[in-house]
Amino acid sequence: MSGHEEYKPKSKAGKWLNDRLPLLTLGAHLTDYPTPKNLNYWWTFGGILTFCLLTQIITGIVLAMHYVAHADLAFASVEHIMRDVNYGWLIRYIHSNGASMFFLAVYIHIFRSLFYGSYKSPREVIWIIGLMIYLLMMAAAFMGYVLPWGQMSFWGATVITNLFSAIPLVGDSITTWLWGAYSVDNPTLTRFFSLHYLIPFLILGLVVLHIWALHVPGNNNPVGIDIKKPSKDTVPFHPYITIKDAFALLLFMIVFAGFVFFTPNVLGHSDNYIPANPLVTPAHIVPEWYLLPFYAILRSVPDKLGGVILMFGAIFILFVLPWLDTSKVRSAVFRPIYRQFYWIFVIDVLMLGYVGAMPAEGIYLVLARVGTIYYFLHFIVVMPLVGLFEKTEPIPMSISEPVLGGGAELSLAKKDNGKI
Amino acid sequence: MEKFNLAKIFSVFLIIIFPNIVNTAEQTDPIKVNWSFKGLTGKFDRASLQRGFQVYKEVCSSCHSMQYLSYRNLGEPGGPEFSLEEVKAIAASVEIEDGPDSQGEMFTRPGRPSDKFKSPYPNVNASIAANGGAYPPDMSVLVKARPGGSNYIYSVLVGYEEPPAGMQLDDGVYYNKYMIGNKIKMSAPLLDGIVEYSDGTEASVDQMAKDVTTFLSWAAEPELEERHRTGIKVIIYLILLTVLVYLSMKKIWSRIDSEI
Numbered sequence: 001m002s003g004h005e006e007y008k009p010k011s012k013a014g015k016w017l018n019d020r021l022p023l024l025t026l027g028a029h030l031t032d033y034p035t036p037k038n039l040n041y042w043w044t045f046g047g048i049l050t051f052c053l054l055t056q057i058i059t060g061i062v063l064a065m066h067y068v069a070h071a072d073l074a075f076a077s078v079e080h081i082m083r084d085v086n087y088g089w090l091i092r093y094i095h096s097n098g099a100s101m102f103f104l105a106v107y108i109h110i111f112r113s114l115f116y117g118s119y120k121s122p123r124e125v126i127w128i129i130g131l132m133i134y135l136l137m138m139a140a141a142f143m144g145y146v147l148p149w150g151q152m153s154f155w156g157a158t159v160i161t162n163l164f165s166a167i168p169l170v171g172d173s174i175t176t177w178l179w180g181a182y183s184v185d186n187p188t189l190t191r192f193f194s195l196h197y198l199i200p201f202l203i204l205g206l207v208v209l210h211i212w213a214l215h216v217p218g219n220n221n222p223v224g225i226d227i228k229k230p231s232k233d234t235v236p237f238h239p240y241i242t243i244k245d246a247f248a249l250l251l252f253m254i255v256f257a258g259f260v261f262f263t264p265n266v267l268g269h270s271d272n273y274i275p276a277n278p279l280v281t282p283a284h285i286v287p288e289w290y291l292l293p294f295y296a297i298l299r300s301v302p303d304k305l306g307g308v309i310l311m312f313g314a315i316f317i318l319f320v321l322p323w324l325d326t327s328k329v330r331s332a333v334f335r336p337i338y339r340q341f342y343w344i345f346v347i348d349v350l351m352l353g354y355v356g357a358m359p360a361e362g363i364y365l366v367l368a369r370v371g372t373i374y375y376f377l378h379f380i381v382v383m384p385l386v387g388l389f390e391k392t393e394p395i396p397m398s399i400s401e402p403v404l405g406g407g408a409e410l411s412l413a414k415k416d417n418g419k420i
Numbered sequence: 421m422e423k424f425n426l427a428k429i430f431s432v433f434l435i436i437i438f439p440n441i442v443n444t445a446e447q448t449d450p451i452k453v454n455w456s457f458k459g460l461t462g463k464f465d466r467a468s469l470q471r472g473f474q475v476y477k478e479v480c481s482s483c484h485s486m487q488y489l490s491y492r493n494l495g496e497p498g499g500p501e502f503s504l505e506e507v508k509a510i511a512a513s514v515e516i517e518d519g520p521d522s523q524g525e526m527f528t529r530p531g532r533p534s535d536k537f538k539s540p541y542p543n544v545n546a547s548i549a550a551n552g553g554a555y556p557p558d559m560s561v562l563v564k565a566r567p568g569g570s571n572y573i574y575s576v577l578v579g580y581e582e583p584p585a586g587m588q589l590d591d592g593v594y595y596n597k598y599m600i601g602n603k604i605k606m607s608a609p610l611l612d613g614i615v616e617y618s619d620g621t622e623a624s625v626d627q628m629a630k631d632v633t634t635f636l637s638w639a640a641e642p643e644l645e646e647r648h649r650t651g652i653k654v655i656i657y658l659i660l661l662t663v664l665v666y667l668s669m670k671k672i673w674s675r676i677d678s679e680i
Binding site for chain 1: 557666
């Protein structure tokens with residue numbers, strides 16, 4: 001932020017505006033922003049996520065022009081969009097698959113942060129804002145899934161809102177308040193629509209804060225060391241990072257287009273093409289794939305309140321992760337023990353997602369319980385202890401040296417060199 | 421790095437099996453049919469769609485509604501593509517209730533292409549009452565509303581058998597090999613020769629089941645052909661653009677170093 005010279009607009013009009021509102025200075029900051037030059041493709045998902053958010057907002061605004069938020073008309077209005085609105089099928093399939101692509105990207109983004117220690121000092125606030133975005137994304141996605149008013153919409157809404165009835169004393173009142181009725185009904189649908197339209201703009205605001213907070217310390221990088229900015233370790237954001245982000249975004253869009261045009265319903269549930277019927281419960285009520293690990297945690301506890309606490313705990317424990325991780329080294333590249341636990345944790349979350357889609361019985365219930373216990377052990381026991389006892393590998397002094405040195409003449413810092 | 425590979429294999433494994441793991445119930449897997457509309461360039465068989473509409477009209481539509489389709493859809497590109505005259509004649513063959521007129525009275529008139537398909541019953545309750553307590557589902561999106569899709573619908577249509585020894589079936593309940601739970605309240609709807617195809621195709625149960633399933637698949641996804649066509653163009657465009665951006669990126673980064 002500091003250290004490089006003040007931006008001076010060239011034109012008179014530019015100077016006039018910039019003296020009153022320094023938009024041009026902001027633009028210059030964004031283009032010149034010194035970025036570590038060794039960022040790998042896992043770092044391109046920030047840009048991809050911005051694209052996802054904007055795609056959802058734009059397609060969502062168009063869908064809202066044609067959608068009718070009413071229990072008797074919602075399902076028919078979605079079919080109207082699919083059949084009668086020009087390119088309505090395309091807009092709706094982009095929006096519904098876009099939600100899945102958004103979560104795919106956000107999971108990669110979060111796990112990248114976990115691997116390279118991007119949540120650690122001085123980037124805790126970026127991490128916490130990111131988690132708030134993630135929470136709002138889950139709320140928005142859940143409410144969005146309710147809007148078509150299919151069977152899975154209705155019963156998913158029933159299951160999730162019923163979770164609040166587990167709260168002692170006031171649970172039932174809170175649930176009734178959320179519904180606006182004595183069961184999931186038309187008032188529930190209309191408020192979900194209202195909130196579904198609101199939340200993306202809250203996310204957009206948080207994204208601005210997320211990027212602002214990022215631009216204070218600057219990007220972490222695969223080596224995880226602090227670097228001088230600007231220096232030979234950095235490149236200006238434009239054109240180096242913009243072109244690389246554009247390339248990664250295009251690859252992502254090819255996958256996205258593959259889903260939209262060739263298997264638009266594979267990530268959804270067929271029951272959601274059956275209109276909501278309060279009298280018929282589906283055989284298996286399953287949430288969308290991106291919520292399955294938490295669903296598995298919820299169902300692994302025999303007690304309802306306990307399940308709800310653990311499910312929310314599984315998310316909220318991430319908020320204190322920067323203080324649970326005791327290691328002074330950021331990047332798992334130099335952390336041989338943590339690196340292994342990291343991959344075990346990844347497998348654990350994937351397994352929880354798998355059993356979340358299966359019926360909660362027999363071996364699946366056992367796996368869900370083991371997976372849930374391990375999930376919490378990873379944060380409460382593994383992260384603090386590994387940080388304390390792990391013997392980390394030597395850390396390079398700068399990015400340029402390991403990249404340009406060709407291996408033999410790496411000048412490396414002493415092992416465990418305190419503050420990196 | 422061994423663990424990394426393990427995780428990769430596991431995740432790929434998950435993605436491959438994922439679509440199938442969500443829906444498991446005691447039933448025989450549907451027959452896999454090589455539909456013309458599957459695959460990246462899949463298109464509907466026009467003649468089969470027209471025959472399928474005939475089966476729907478003469479057999480299914482006596483119980484099953486198709487409330488989200490309009491008669492005009494039958495003439496639109498990517499569908500059965502009946503001529504305008506044929507569509508008008510199909511629509512005119514039903515009496516639609518309209519009104520109120522200037523006197524405040526409801527009246528009936530011949531159907532127009534802009535009308536929605538006329539439902540066989542005035543409401544869901546009437547359809548349940550007339551069908552022994554079982555609701556004949558609306559067929560507009562039926563193919564998308566069943567886990568096996570087209571294969572499942574076809575399989576149920578040809579899956580009527582004698583129940584296995586020892587299985588007791590109530591009156592009005594029939595055994596179907598592919599139906600979830602193996603019990604269905606619809607009697608076998610297709611019998612050899614129940615319709616007479618004008619194009620001379622033999623109206624066997626298998627042929628009619630394929631035709632009507634094709635028609636229902638189109639009804640559920642009328643945009644399918646356009647979607648496939650557009651998708652190919654979009655992906656070719658994206659690949660070309662990706663190559664250009666990749667080359668630009670290489671060139672720009674070559675100012676710094678060769679590694680990226």
